[in-house]
Amino acid sequence: MPVKDGEVWAEDTGGEGPPLVLLHPGVAASGVWDPVMPGLTGRRRVIRYDARGFGRSPAPTAQYSLSADLLAVLDHFEVERAVLVGSSMGGATALSLALDAPTRVAGLALFCPGVTGAPDLESPELLAEIGELAQKGDMEGLVALTLRTWGAAGTGDDPEVAAQARAAIPGWFSNLGRQVPDAGAFDRLGEITAPCLLALGELDQTEVVRCNEEMAARIPGCRLVRLSGSDHFPSLREPDRVAQLTLELYDSAI
Numbered sequence: 237m238p239v240k241d242g243e244v245w246a247e248d249t250g251g252e253g254p255p256l257v258l259l260h261p262g263v264a265a266s267g268v269w270d271p272v273m274p275g276l277t278g279r280r281r282v283i284r285y286d287a288r289g290f291g292r293s294p295a296p297t298a299q300y301s302l303s304a305d306l307l308a309v310l311d312h313f314e315v316e317r318a319v320l321v322g323s324s325m326g327g328a329t330a331l332s333l334a335l336d337a338p339t340r341v342a343g344l345a346l347f348c349p350g351v352t353g354a355p356d357l358e359s360p361e362l363l364a365e366i367g368e369l370a371q372k373g374d375m376e377g378l379v380a381l382t383l384r385t386w387g388a389a390g391t392g393d394d395p396e397v398a399a400q401a402r403a404a405i406p407g408w409f410s411n412l413g414r415q416v417p418d419a420g421a422f423d424r425l426g427e428i429t430a431p432c433l434l435a436l437g438e439l440d441q442t443e444v445v446r447c448n449e450e451m452a453a454r455i456p457g458c459r460l461v462r463l464s465g466s467d468h469f470p471s472l473r474e475p476d477r478v479a480q481l482t483l484e485l486y487d488s489a490i
Contacts, residue, residue: 237285239308241298244285248313251281254342254490256482257318258284259306259326261348262408263386263468264400265291268323272471275479280486283318285309287325288414289407296414303332303418310340319343319486324350324468332418334430343489344432345482347470348440348448353420357447370409378405386468389439396472425454431489432458435481437466437473444468459485 237246245266248255256276258269266284276282286293288300306329310318319342322330327349334341350357362385369377382401383394390397432455436448452460461481466473 237309237312239288239305240300242288242296242300243294244288244305244309245292246283246285246309246312249277249282253281254317254319255281255283255313255315256345256486257306257309257315257320258282259320259322259329260284260287260290261324261326261404261468262350263324263382263404264397265403265407267291267403268400268469268471271475272479272482275476276482279483283309283313283315287407289410291403295406295410299414299416301416301418302329303336306330306333307337307340316340317342319345319482319489321345321347321482322349323347323471328352328421329418331421331425331428334428335421335424336419338429341430343430343485344428345485346432346434346451347478348437348444348466348468349434349451351422351425351447351451352418353422354447354451355422357443359443366408375402375405385441389437389465389467389469389473397469400469400472422451422454425451426456428455428458431485433461433481433485434458435461435463435466435470435478437468437470438462438464439467441468 266286288296320330327346379401387397434452452458
């Protein structure tokens with residue numbers, strides 16, 4: 237489907253009522269939601285898409301922002317209001333839209349979410365290691381880094397996470413110089429008015445867990461859930477629980 241100066245792959249299951257819009261993390265593509273889809277489809281309309289450069293979406297050829305692309309997806313499918321289900325990068329995008337266009341967001345189901353403007357969320361050492369591996373063109377090294385850093389709940393070979401990493405990593409580099417960061421949201425979380433659930437993975441990075449706890453405390457009325465079996469991939473680790481929590485949030489918001 238078209239977005240400003242580009243296009244993204246998207247799918248819509250169809251159905252009545254405000255849809256669930258699934259937003260993938262930066263360490264995966266929209267396929268990360270595959271295990272959750274059976275628990276959602278048939279009950280609710282579900283829309284999901286790949287951000288530019290990820291999965292089945294072509295690399296960007298012009299500057300863009302993640303929240304503007306989300307708004308374009310809603311407009312394309314003629315969605316006035318939606319419940320946004322965001323994981324990591326997708327959570328940050330959902331929060332940005334909830335602040336910029338609150339009338340379009342009926343509710344927020346956030347799983348290990350990121351947020352723009354958060355202090356100390358990105359490790360300089362990790363970014364340096366990613367840069368070094370990228371300079372070498374070492375795709376498998378980057379996959380191994382993803383498993384080690386964000387996939388702590390896995391043991392040994394982890395083909396699901398590895399496949400998602402391979403669908404995401406090209407987007408890390410094709411978006412350099414193209415993606416315009418959304419405005420800082422961390423200090424504005426108190427302005428969120430939509431019903432919100434935030435589920436963190438207890439096996440996630442310490443920095444992410446700490447940030448998620450602070451985010452939940454800042455968002456008015458936010459329900460905080462701790463997923464004991466999840467790292468940064470809750471939709472792969474605990475898909476039934478993710479579906480259940482998503483539907484609970486939907487029912488409370490609509």
